[in-house]
Amino acid sequence: MQVPQHETVHAIIKGVVQGVGYRHATVRRAHMLGVTGWVQNMEDGTVQAMVQGTPDQVDHMLQWLHRGPPSAVVKEVITERIYADKQYKRFEQL
Numbered sequence: 001m002q003v004p005q006h007e008t009v010h011a012i013i014k015g016v017v018q019g020v021g022y023r024h025a026t027v028r029r030a031h032m033l034g035v036t037g038w039v040q041n042m043e044d045g046t047v048q049a050m051v052q053g054t055p056d057q058v059d060h061m062l063q064w065l066h067r068g069p070p071s072a073v074v075k076e077v078i079t080e081r082i083y084a085d086k087q088y089k090r091f092e093q094l
Contacts, residue, residue: 008037008084009058011065013047015075022047023093025069030091035061040094052088 013022018041026039026049035053042048051061068074 005055006052006087007055007058008050008052008082009062010080010082011049011051011062012078013049013065013068013074014045014077016073017047017068018045020071021069022072025072026065027091027093029064030061033057033060033064036088036091038088038092038094050084050088051091052084 023039023041026047030037030039030051033053035051035057037050037052039047039049049065051058051065053061062077062079066074066077
């Protein structure tokens with residue numbers, strides 16, 4: 001049996017994404033999809049996230065990041081697939 005390959009993606013989310021429940025909703029969605037990593041507000045008004053999981057899980061999470069919760073207005077999501085030695089055990093809000 002082959003172990004599913006995991007990938008890690010760093011995302012920067014721009015728009016009206018702070019003060020609208022974006023991080024909390026992101027944690028809930030990550031738990032639903034089974035991805036691991038983190039999400040946090042940045043001083044420049046963006047939200048950053050690290051998403052780790054199977055390619056399918058990560059793709060579904062990235063699709064959700066482009067929409068966010070109903071009160072968010074996502075203008076842009078910049079993503080970069082990275083090589084990560086670290087394996088996250090859960091998805092959390094930093």
